[in-house]
Amino acid sequence: MKESKPHDRQLVPVLFMTFTERNCSSKAAMFREVEHFCQQLSNFTRTHIEAGRGYQTGDNTHEHGIALVPKNEVQRFWSRFAKFNHNLVRDGRWITREQMTQLIKKKCETRFNKSILELAPFDTTKTTEAFHYVMAKHEPVLSTQSRTAFCPRYYSRCKRGKCDYANIAQSY
Numbered sequence: 721m722k723e724s725k726p727h728d729r730q731l732v733p734v735l736f737m738t739f740t741e742r743n744c745s746s747k748a749a750m751f752r753e754v755e756h757f758c759q760q761l762s763n764f765t766r767t768h769i770e771a772g773r774g775y776q777t778g779d780n781t782h783e784h785g786i787a788l789v790p791k792n793e794v795q796r797f798w799s800r801f802a803k804f805n806h807n808l809v810r811d812g813r814w815i816t817r818e819q820m821t822q823l824i825k826k827k828c829e830t831r832f833n834k835s836i837l838e839l840a841p842f843d844t845t846k847t848t849e850a851f852h853y854v855m856a857k858h859e860p861v862l863s864t865q866s867r868t869a870f871c872p873r874y875y876s877r878c879k880r881g882k883c884d885y886a887n888i889a890q891s892y
């Protein structure tokens with residue numbers, strides 16, 4: 721099992737995520753689902769994930785997240801992510817905007833149990849704007865409110881409870 725080294729702790733943004741819930745969904749419920757999703761993404765890709773999160777509630781309840789992974793885990797992230805199917809997380813709860821449009825057109829009742837998830841590769845030419853948009857234009861999610869760091873417990877150190885990412889270790 722490969723050990724991650726302290727000098728490899730630089731985090732690299734990999735995904736821009738948008739979670740859109742039904743209007744007026746509770747903040748607590750949204751946080752719980754986003755947290756669950758990020759942990760599943762971490763487990764599946766076997767990478768540490770730090771998420772910069774920002775939200776809005778009310779008529780347009782949604783959350784944005786920027787997923788960052790340690791530089792030395794980026795390659796694994798992308799090779800595993802290619803096989804990741806977000807429809808399988810939480811029994812098909814997360815669907816694309818196009819899938820939601822189809823369900824609405826067909827007046828399909830199942831749409832009421834689903835939420836929209838959009839995942840896009842992070843555009844590194846717009847890093848400053850993206851962080852400003854998520855963390856300043858929206859209400860930032862504090863790590864005391866909902867987890868923002870996720871450990872896959874894949875590395876042997878992590879399995880022994882000695883995760884190199886101090887803030888991630890605290891989030892168990």
Ligand SMILES: [Zn+2]
Binds near residue numbers: 884
């Ligand atoms: Zn860890």
